[in-house]
Amino acid sequence: MQYTKILLTTLMLSSMANAKSYFKTHDDMCENTETKQQCTNDFNSVRNLQIALNRDKNIEVNLKTDGKWGEKTKEAVITFQKHYGLSHTDGWVGKETKTKLDMISKNIKFPKDKKVKHVKLMKYNTYTDFRKHTNLRKSFSVYEDKKLLSHANGRNTELKVDISEQRVRLYVDGQVALCAPCTTGAKRKLEPNTGIIRNQCTPKGTFKIQEKIADKRSTIFGKMYQGKKLVYKGDRRKYKGKKAKYVGASLKNWMRLTSGGIGLHASNYVKRYPGSNGCIRLPYKVSRTIFKSVRKGTPVSIVN
Incomplete structure (x- = not known):
């Protein structure tokens, strides 16, 4: 019985920790997704990014939560970066931006991740x-x-x-x-x-x-x-x-x-x-x- 309680507590704490560091544990998000040097823009990460930006009362954005990276999502990220005075305001969701996103979205319960078949990015050798x-x-x-x-x-x-x-x-x-x-x-x-x-x-x-x-x-x-x-x-x-x-x-x-x-x-x-x-x-x-x-x-x- 005691072991079960400890296990449940551990799982709960682990879940809370993951919720507080959702973006930090995911890849960067950015434009130019067709190149090997840029971002894969995972569907679930982009969708949750859109949800987090929509829920932030300090900025006024109304994004469609479709999990697709586009110009409107990028511009919303730039608005977010500028509002919080981040060092990069280019729309690239990197380490600093992801850390801030985790801070403002710690109380958001994101939808369960969908299994999405990712398209393999083309790599050109010449x-x-x-x-x-x-x-x-x-x-x-x-x-x-x-x-x-x-x-x-x-x-x-x-x-x-x-x-x-x-x-x-x-x-x-x-x-x-x-x-x-x-x-x-x-x-x-x-x-x-x-x-x-x-x-x-x-x-x-x-x-x-x-x-x-x-x-x-x-x-x-x-x-x-x-x-x-x-x-x-x-x-x-x-x-x-x-x-x-x-x-x-x-x-x-x-x-x-x-x-x-x-x-x-x-x-x-x-x-x-x-x-x-x-x-x-x-x-x-x-x-x-x-x-x-x-x-x-x-x-x-x-x-x-």
Whole structure:
């Protein structure tokens, strides 16, 4: 009898412990699920993530709990990360975010996990295979050759941005070491995420990286505050209101191409169509890889 009580108590405590560390014991969740470097986005983990975000009264999100990772789930994660002041606000559900999720969801009773047949992720050993099996215009998939990337030293690298495919390629010793989605400039296009009309195409031609700044702020695009109140966002040159404090938009891993302010940088808003104000937006992880692989003077060709 005593043994049974001890066993039941142990199981109960174990269950409580697992409930408090549900997310910490699961894999990361993120975008670009078709590549071997990214996340599997397990159905149960994503569904419970959506439930936890919906139940958090500190943020206002209303996600469909379908267990599918998508743009709305990613944006809700970014809202969550920003609200709690986490060090990463890129929508990637990593260790820090999972720890915070466990803290705010310790009283949530999640549904029983469903048995879902997972699709085996494709692994491409060569760029030729990747190109053959990937719709480069539509896919968010990223190709990386880690062996080639390990040999990058700035002197043996070059970049190519293809506007028609919305893709950036990093070459090391003349071979494709990385191929990733990017977002280039657009004319007269309203960007839904920011409500800003983009009106500058990315210039075509051959350029060289003029400067590298790991944590740059835009001197043109950003937000205007009066006290703590946001009164304007967009091109500061068009602001006509009362005196306000300007906070430039983040341009992490900035690589300048022109004196007119065109460059490559990290962004949360990488789409499969042109949508920037001339710059080349890159996914955060991709921007870090490129930033450390190139140097001032690295050639960059922009083609269509």
